[in-house]
Amino acid sequence: MALTWRAVVLAALGLPVVLVVPATGTVMLWTLLVVLVCVVDVALAASPRQVAIRREVPSSVRLTEPATSTLTLTNLGARRLRALVRDAWPPSTGAQSDRHRVDVRPRDGARVRTVLEPTRRGDAHADRVTLRTLGPLGVAGRQASIDTPGRLRVLPEFASRRHLPSRLARLRELDGRASVQVRGPGTEFDSLREYVIGDDVRAIDWRATARRSDVVVRTWRPERDRRVLIVLDSGRTSAVRVLDAPRIDASIEAALLLAALATKAGDRVELLVFDRRVRGRVASATGAGVMASFADTLALVEPELVETDWPGVVAQVRQRLSQRALVVLLTALDPAAVEQGLLGVVGQLTERHQVVLASVSDPEVDALRTARTGAAAVFDAAAAERVGLERAAVAVRLRQRGAEVVDALPDHLAPRLADTYISLKAAGRL
Amino acid sequence: MSTPVTTVHDAVVGDGTSTRGRSAQRWRRARWPLALLALVVGAGILSALPEPRTSTLTLAPDNPGDLGARAAAQILAREGVDVRYVRRVADVRTLAGPGSTVLVVGDYLLTDEQVDVLDATGADLVLADAGWALGVLSPSLASSGVAPAEAEVRAAACDDPDAVAAGTITAGGGLLATGPGAVVCFPAPGTGTDQGGAYAVTESDGRRIVGLADMAPLTNQHLAEQGNAALVLRALGRHERLVWYIPSLDDTGGGGEQEPSSGQLLPPVVPVLALQLLLVLVVTALWRGRRLGRLVTEQLPVVVRAGETTRGRGRLYRRGRSYGHAAAALRAGTAARSAARLGLPGSAGAPLVIDAIARAAGRRPTDVEALLYGPPPTDDRGLTQLARDLDHLESEVHRT
Numbered sequence: 001m002a003l004t005w006r007a008v009v010l011a012a013l014g015l016p017v018v019l020v021v022p023a024t025g026t027v028m029l030w031t032l033l034v035v036l037v038c039v040v041d042v043a044l045a046a047s048p049r050q051v052a053i054r055r056e057v058p059s060s061v062r063l064t065e066p067a068t069s070t071l072t073l074t075n076l077g078a079r080r081l082r083a084l085v086r087d088a089w090p091p092s093t094g095a096q097s098d099r100h101r102v103d104v105r106p107r108d109g110a111r112v113r114t115v116l117e118p119t120r121r122g123d124a125h126a127d128r129v130t131l132r133t134l135g136p137l138g139v140a141g142r143q144a145s146i147d148t149p150g151r152l153r154v155l156p157e158f159a160s161r162r163h164l165p166s167r168l169a170r171l172r173e174l175d176g177r178a179s180v181q182v183r184g185p186g187t188e189f190d191s192l193r194e195y196v197i198g199d200d201v202r203a204i205d206w207r208a209t210a211r212r213s214d215v216v217v218r219t220w221r222p223e224r225d226r227r228v229l230i231v232l233d234s235g236r237t238s239a240v241r242v243l244d245a246p247r248i249d250a251s252i253e254a255a256l257l258l259a260a261l262a263t264k265a266g267d268r269v270e271l272l273v274f275d276r277r278v279r280g281r282v283a284s285a286t287g288a289g290v291m292a293s294f295a296d297t298l299a300l301v302e303p304e305l306v307e308t309d310w311p312g313v314v315a316q317v318r319q320r321l322s323q324r325a326l327v328v329l330l331t332a333l334d335p336a337a338v339e340q341g342l343l344g345v346v347g348q349l350t351e352r353h354q355v356v357l358a359s360v361s362d363p364e365v366d367a368l369r370t371a372r373t374g375a376a377a378v379f380d381a382a383a384a385e386r387v388g389l390e391r392a393a394v395a396v397r398l399r400q401r402g403a404e405v406v407d408a409l410p411d412h413l414a415p416r417l418a419d420t421y422i423s424l425k426a427a428g429r430l
Numbered sequence: 431m432s433t434p435v436t437t438v439h440d441a442v443v444g445d446g447t448s449t450r451g452r453s454a455q456r457w458r459r460a461r462w463p464l465a466l467l468a469l470v471v472g473a474g475i476l477s478a479l480p481e482p483r484t485s486t487l488t489l490a491p492d493n494p495g496d497l498g499a500r501a502a503a504q505i506l507a508r509e510g511v512d513v514r515y516v517r518r519v520a521d522v523r524t525l526a527g528p529g530s531t532v533l534v535v536g537d538y539l540l541t542d543e544q545v546d547v548l549d550a551t552g553a554d555l556v557l558a559d560a561g562w563a564l565g566v567l568s569p570s571l572a573s574s575g576v577a578p579a580e581a582e583v584r585a586a587a588c589d590d591p592d593a594v595a596a597g598t599i600t601a602g603g604g605l606l607a608t609g610p611g612a613v614v615c616f617p618a619p620g621t622g623t624d625q626g627g628a629y630a631v632t633e634s635d636g637r638r639i640v641g642l643a644d645m646a647p648l649t650n651q652h653l654a655e656q657g658n659a660a661l662v663l664r665a666l667g668r669h670e671r672l673v674w675y676i677p678s679l680d681d682t683g684g685g686g687e688q689e690p691s692s693g694q695l696l697p698p699v700v701p702v703l704a705l706q707l708l709l710v711l712v713v714t715a716l717w718r719g720r721r722l723g724r725l726v727t728e729q730l731p732v733v734v735r736a737g738e739t740t741r742g743r744g745r746l747y748r749r750g751r752s753y754g755h756a757a758a759a760l761r762a763g764t765a766a767r768s769a770a771r772l773g774l775p776g777s778a779g780a781p782l783v784i785d786a787i788a789r790a791a792g793r794r795p796t797d798v799e800a801l802l803y804g805p806p807p808t809d810d811r812g813l814t815q816l817a818r819d820l821d822h823l824e825s826e827v828h829r830t
Binding site for chain 1: 707746757
């Protein structure tokens with residue numbers, strides 16, 4: 001049962017009547033009339049429960065890209081269906097206009113589309129579809145909310161993909177076209193080609209030169225089929241808000257860029273999301289499917305308010321990696337947390353693998369450090385300075401144990417991590 | 431990334447409920463609130479029903495207390511007198527007329543105009559404790575001006591039939607006869623009626639005016655004593671109708687015209703119109719009040735900013751007035767950054783750092799040492815100054 005503005009107009013039409021016949025009985029009669037009209041209209045309205053509702057939603061959409069939820073309504077009843085339809089979605093899906101008017105004859109169908117512009121990563125579950133059918137007079141009607149399943153997976157935005165072309169170009173530069181590359185451990189022999197001025201003379205292959213009339217150099221290319229394990233820390237330090245998003249979002253961007261880059265470079269990428277237990281994993285893979293499964297897994301990662309179990313991380317890494325690999329720890333360089341957790345066990349990782357710790361730093365702390373407006377600001381600046389020194393100290397201790405440390409602002413973390421990966425690859429340290 | 435696949439879910443028809451099921455559910459949900467409502471309404475009606483209205487007003491016919499007069503009123507009513515209790519003089523004017531009795535209790539709230547209205551009714555008057563009004567209404571009677579003394583037993587000492595029938599009463603006060611045709615009874619013991627009595631009666635223009643100097647005979651407390659009841663009932667029960675008038679403070683309208691209330695000033699259509707507007711309001715509320723489906727909720731991410739812990743630490747420094755800690759942090763930060771800029775290793779000692787910074791900034795080493803390793807400041811100004819000086823020093827450090 002629901003009324004419309006027409007019912008109000010009907011009630012208000014009684015005002016002039018009352019002016020002509022000013023008696024309480026007139027009001028009573030008019031009230032009776034309004035009730036009667038409403039009841040008749042409700043009785044003549046189509047049943048909202050005799051409508052087949054089918055929902056079509058894209059399985060997944062990237063954050064900030066629009067998606068369309070389509071409802072197909074089929075009128076199964078014998079009456080004409082005049083209705084207001086609401087396709088309810090959670091607020092963060094950014095449904096702009098989720099109310100639609102439909103007019104469907106019996107045995108006929110209609111389709112309504114709701115455009116969603118998601119603003120948050122993760123699974124968005126559609127709520128009920130509410131149908132308000134109106135009677136022939138449009139004064140009153142019936143209403144029902146019907147559970148209609150629907151799920152939209154909002155994938156991470158992957159805004160850092162704009163850094164991908166430049167990093168891929170640098171990767172190609174590495175790729176044995178030029179033999180200026182220092183011959184280091186782990187580089188692989190690629191091919192022979194003519195000497196050009198600028199090439200390292202030590203790269204000249206005398207045996208091949210002797211066979212041909214030209215001077216021939218050997219070229220090298222970076223190793224392929226190395227393994228990269230990205231460990232995303234989803235513990236309490238990842239929940240903190242940096243700028244306008246949780247810290248884990250910047251880590252996810254960095255993980256996606258690194259995965260894309262490493263896949264293109266021919267390495268095998270794995271993902272492990274961990275706090276006290278495994279929250280998500282992508283098995284070692286190469287090729288096109290990697291990015292899709294990465295995005296799918298990372299879409300559902302939510303920070304948990306628990307302390308990360310670093311010995312557990314080490315055990316997981318041991319279990320999954322038998323050979324030397326690049327282990328990227330996406331966590332926070334939080335002095336207290338690192339000292340109590342990671343610092344004790346990082347040695348076990350670095351003795352077998354190349355470890356990179358990537359952390360999102362907070363621009364707010366930098367702003368605090370340089371503020372000088374009054375004594376309170378100077379105390380805050382001193383605290384920020386102290387935090388910075390402690391971070392630097394803990395980073396030094398991590399480096400002493402053989403780990404690379406990348407500490408960057410949210411927007412810079414992904415490209416910085418990619419650069420670190422490329423330079424490690426260039427140095428043959430994978 | 432691959433193009434997203436559209437998921438088509440199975441069609442859903444209805445929400446699995448029937449009309450009967452829904453009404454049963456509504457009834458289950460509403461029955462306890464309804465039962466509670468019925469209980470409250472029932473209790474209210476029951477508590478309002480049995481007790482007739484009573485008051486605590488002195489000499490009111492519905493006051494069962496010592497100073498009330500419900501006993502007299504009930505006896506009169508049982509004897510067939512139509513007792514009308516009024517508080518407004520306008521009502522007296524409507525109800526009273528020749529052939530009825532008006533009892534006036536007290537006169538200190540009466541205005542001249544109201545006394546004129548009482549006079550104009552032509553009804554018999556009984557004025558209890560109303561000496562001034564008695565004097566105005568009857569030129570042959572007046573109050574002795576003496577406040578009613580303690581009620582005492584007085585004998586009639588006159589030939590008025592009512593007084594004789596009563597014999598003795600308990601009363602005080604005194605009324606004087608100032609003209610012919612007035613009879614004064616019940617003088618104070620040991621005096622004569624010429625010195626005033628508790629009861630006086632006079633007749634003029636076919637109407638009878640009775641004065642009672644004291645309210646005591648009328649009260650529930652004293653009605654049964656001596657001949658009080660006889661006197662009172664005879665005085666009040668002469669006619670079929672008794673208008674029991676107790677002047678009230680808010681009845682200032684004296685004259686003949688009744689004050690119109692605010693409701694009467696409005697045109698008669700207004701209340702009906704208001705009723706219709708109420709209907710419109712209710713319909714509007716029903717229209718706007720029905721939501722199109724429930725609100726959709728979702729979990730929100732954490733909103734604690736990463737800088738909060740740093741700020742908290744700064745505030746702890748400040749509350750603890752630990753200038754030493756704060757200054758040490760600022761100095762260490764400046765020294766570390768300057769040393770890094772000058773290419774010194776992290777393990778470089780203080781003298782080396784001071785020397786390098788002094789050379790780079792073009793300052794004397796003692797000044798730099800005082801700035802970087804001097805005594806800590808002791809107040810807010812000192813700390814702020816130190817921060818500024820360190821900023822200056824840092825800006826001067828360049829790699830040579």
